[in-house]
Amino acid sequence: MSNDETPIRFGIIGCAEIARKISRAINLSPNSTLYALASRSIEKAHNFAIKNNLFSDSLKIYGNYSEILDDPFVDAVYMPLPTTFHLHWAILAAEKKKHLLLEKPTALNVEELDKILDACDKNGVQFMDASMWYHHPRTGKMKEMIVDSKLFGQVKAIHSSSSYAPGQEFLENNIRVKPDLDALGALGDAGWYCIGAILWAMNQTLPTTVTALPNVARNSAGVILTCSASLYWEKEETVATFYCSFIAHETMDLRVYGSNGTCYLYDFILPFGEDSASFNFTSGAKFVDLYIGWNVKPEVVEVTSQLPQEGYMIQEFASLVKAIKFSRSKPESKWPHTSRITQLVLDAVNKSIDTGFQPVHM
Amino acid sequence: MSNDETPIRFGIIGCAEIARKISRAINLSPNSTLYALASRSIEKAHNFAIKNNLFSDSLKIYGNYSEILDDPFVDAVYMPLPTTFHLHWAILAAEKKKHLLLEKPTALNVEELDKILDACDKNGVQFMDASMWYHHPRTGKMKEMIVDSKLFGQVKAIHSSSSYAPGQEFLENNIRVKPDLDALGALGDAGWYCIGAILWAMNQTLPTTVTALPNVARNSAGVILTCSASLYWEKEETVATFYCSFIAHETMDLRVYGSNGTCYLYDFILPFGEDSASFNFTSGAKFVDLYIGWNVKPEVVEVTSQLPQEGYMIQEFASLVKAIKFSRSKPESKWPHTSRITQLVLDAVNKSIDTGFQPVHM
Numbered sequence: 099m100s101n102d103e104t105p106i107r108f109g110i111i112g113c114a115e116i117a118r119k120i121s122r123a124i125n126l127s128p129n130s131t132l133y134a135l136a137s138r139s140i141e142k143a144h145n146f147a148i149k150n151n152l153f154s155d156s157l158k159i160y161g162n163y164s165e166i167l168d169d170p171f172v173d174a175v176y177m178p179l180p181t182t183f184h185l186h187w188a189i190l191a192a193e194k195k196k197h198l199l200l201e202k203p204t205a206l207n208v209e210e211l212d213k214i215l216d217a218c219d220k221n222g223v224q225f226m227d228a229s230m231w232y233h234h235p236r237t238g239k240m241k242e243m244i245v246d247s248k249l250f251g252q253v254k255a256i257h258s259s260s261s262y263a264p265g266q267e268f269l270e271n272n273i274r275v276k277p278d279l280d281a282l283g284a285l286g287d288a289g290w291y292c293i294g295a296i297l298w299a300m301n302q303t304l305p306t307t308v309t310a311l312p313n314v315a316r317n318s319a320g321v322i323l324t325c326s327a328s329l330y331w332e333k334e335e336t337v338a339t340f341y342c343s344f345i346a347h348e349t350m351d352l353r354v355y356g357s358n359g360t361c362y363l364y365d366f367i368l369p370f371g372e373d374s375a376s377f378n379f380t381s382g383a384k385f386v387d388l389y390i391g392w393n394v395k396p397e398v399v400e401v402t403s404q405l406p407q408e409g410y411m412i413q414e415f416a417s418l419v420k421a422i423k424f425s426r427s428k429p430e431s432k433w434p435h436t437s438r439i440t441q442l443v444l445d446a447v448n449k450s451i452d453t454g455f456q457p458v459h460m
Numbered sequence: 461m462s463n464d465e466t467p468i469r470f471g472i473i474g475c476a477e478i479a480r481k482i483s484r485a486i487n488l489s490p491n492s493t494l495y496a497l498a499s500r501s502i503e504k505a506h507n508f509a510i511k512n513n514l515f516s517d518s519l520k521i522y523g524n525y526s527e528i529l530d531d532p533f534v535d536a537v538y539m540p541l542p543t544t545f546h547l548h549w550a551i552l553a554a555e556k557k558k559h560l561l562l563e564k565p566t567a568l569n570v571e572e573l574d575k576i577l578d579a580c581d582k583n584g585v586q587f588m589d590a591s592m593w594y595h596h597p598r599t600g601k602m603k604e605m606i607v608d609s610k611l612f613g614q615v616k617a618i619h620s621s622s623s624y625a626p627g628q629e630f631l632e633n634n635i636r637v638k639p640d641l642d643a644l645g646a647l648g649d650a651g652w653y654c655i656g657a658i659l660w661a662m663n664q665t666l667p668t669t670v671t672a673l674p675n676v677a678r679n680s681a682g683v684i685l686t687c688s689a690s691l692y693w694e695k696e697e698t699v700a701t702f703y704c705s706f707i708a709h710e711t712m713d714l715r716v717y718g719s720n721g722t723c724y725l726y727d728f729i730l731p732f733g734e735d736s737a738s739f740n741f742t743s744g745a746k747f748v749d750l751y752i753g754w755n756v757k758p759e760v761v762e763v764t765s766q767l768p769q770e771g772y773m774i775q776e777f778a779s780l781v782k783a784i785k786f787s788r789s790k791p792e793s794k795w796p797h798t799s800r801i802t803q804l805v806l807d808a809v810n811k812s813i814d815t816g817f818q819p820v821h822m
Contacts, residue, residue, distance in 0.1 A: 313699035337675035383710040
């Protein structure tokens with residue numbers, strides 16, 4: 099098998115629900131293969147493999163996280179562990195020279211993330227967080243239209259939301275709201291996407307200030323269930339707001355307001371369906387005479403895709419890993435940078451909440 | 461002619477561009493008629509009538525605002541004057557027992573508005589601000605669906621925008637940005653709608669706090685060209701944000717996030733076209749298995765209408781006036797209340813801006 103045909107061998111560390119989706123994507127992506135699975139017990143890993151039709155003679159099953167990292171045939175790991183465990187296991191993975199696809203939120207704070215990124219850097223492994231939507235071809239098409247200064251102009255304002263309402267049992271007991279597991283709560287789980295989308299629209303530049311809004315709700319353990327914030331870019335005079343929640347109806351909004359155009363969609367994190375995805379775009383809208391209507395209606399831009407978005411993510415990640423493994427390329431710095439500024443803003447939102455909604459200067 | 465068939469006789473005070481649209485609506489509405497026009501000169505009023513095909517033998521033309529108010533046959537006046545002149549002319553209209561349809565923003569501040577409302581109250585005349593979108597049947601249909609607790613649940617968050625980019629000449633010279641004419645700038649002109657829409661979604665209850673966001677832009681005379689704010693209802697834990705601007709692409713967004721549903725539209729102030737109007741509604745959305753899509757897509761709810769929305773506004777206003785005139789009804793208090801809390805929040809946004817974006821407690 100030539101290098102071009104050698105698939106990247108993935109190990110999955112932690113058999114979380116989301117790993118079902120990623121294991122499917124690893125098998126769908128043409129340049130990767132699911133090589134190994136690890137859980138805290140052999141049985142759990144085994145059952146996961148059977149339940150998801152992953153079981154085969156070639157699949158390695160590990161009953162702990164250390165052994166999978168010691169397996170020399172594992173090129174890369176996907177790590178959907180609770181956030182608290184990222185620091186330890188992500189650093190260890192990097193030290194074992196495993197390329198790292200890490201679930202979001204990447205860490206409890208940027209100090210932790212920096213330790214992870216340092217470890218990746220020192221060990222020459224690729225880092226990427228597992229925010230899938232960046233990799234959908236729709237996202238690229240939107241960017242192409244937003245950066246077109248004639249079509250869209252400058253970004254003036256952004257609004258995003260990420261919410262779902264999984265119910266009372268979840269709000270007290272799910273790992274996403276446990277202070278010792280995912281202490282960032284809805285901000286880390288749902289807000290991560292909003293912050294990421296806003297920074298994406300602003301070409302990954304940090305805002306001047308970040309200010310949380312007062313609608314913070316917490317569960318009995320003090321973990322955030324709902325919050326909002328505003329971000330402000332002083333030079334550009336651009337404002338962004340977001341809303342994230344575990345107690346509101348499912349939404350995934352991104353709305354980008356430009357000086358000459360508007361771009362929006364309601365399923366930016368997870369497309370309504372896998373077969374096609376779309377967004378709305380309006381450019382050069384004006385009132386018609388007598389103010390009885392608009393000259394244009396929003397155009398629906400459809401984007402076809404060959405893979406689900408997580409398949410594109412795996413394909414992109416695996417191709418970066420292949421370039422490092424076979425062509426001595428350097429890891430792509432765009433992805434750690436993207437994660438890092440998302441985490442920085444997330445930390446700022448938390449800090450603003452903790453200081454009574456004071457603006458945090460970045 | 462029986463009372464039921466007698467149309468309400470409107471006088472228009474000020475031949476602004478928007479009066480073209482309202483004069484058309486007065487003629488379209490079945491219970492009203494355009495009886496008189498006043499401008500600062502006879503010629504201007506005359507030309508306006510000719511240009512808009514309003515001229516007839518029965519149309520009275522006045523070259524000043526006082527005379528039209530002295531005409532005993534004028535039942536009601538529509539007043540699209542610059543905001544600075546509202547206090548004087550609106551009070552005078554009320555004292556002359558003219559029912560008052562006043563353009564927004566209603567006044568430079570709530571103290572002024574209260575004087576206008578007091579005058580209307582004392583003189584038993586109907587007050588309404590000329591925000592047309594409240595009267596579109598689409599708005600009623602949305603409300604019906606939002607208040608359905610099964611379908612929508614509780615309102616958790618709201619986002620609204622109102623923007624357009626009329627160009628550089630406008631930004632320095634239009635009456636909407638002149639400190640001596642419309643000192644409230646984009647906040648008064650465009651932000652009025654956002655605040656109104658947010659309060660509409662919250663059943664006209666005042667927020668606990670109002671906080672402006674830092675993206676304030678002004679012209680050389682100091683008039684606001686762009687601003688944003690957040691509103692917070694403590695008891696309901698509901699947050700709202702809005703963005704208004706004279707320097708961003710044309711938008712008219714309203715997005716209401718509920719605990720079990722989402723309602724949104726992009727042309728809430730002025731429908732894309734007059735023939736039909738729609739909004740999007742989603743209820744009970746969930747991830748499908750494996751998180752590869754949604755169980756439901758937003759439903760497009762189409763609402764047909766017999767009149768343009770400003771026609772419905774005139775019809776509603778005229779029917780209230782008829783009830784007062786012929787059936788000794790009291791003026792409907794809903795409309796002054798709606799205007800007043802909108803103005804209160806607008807004032808709070810201004811105060812928050814002036815105090816360096818401090819929260820204003822309502």
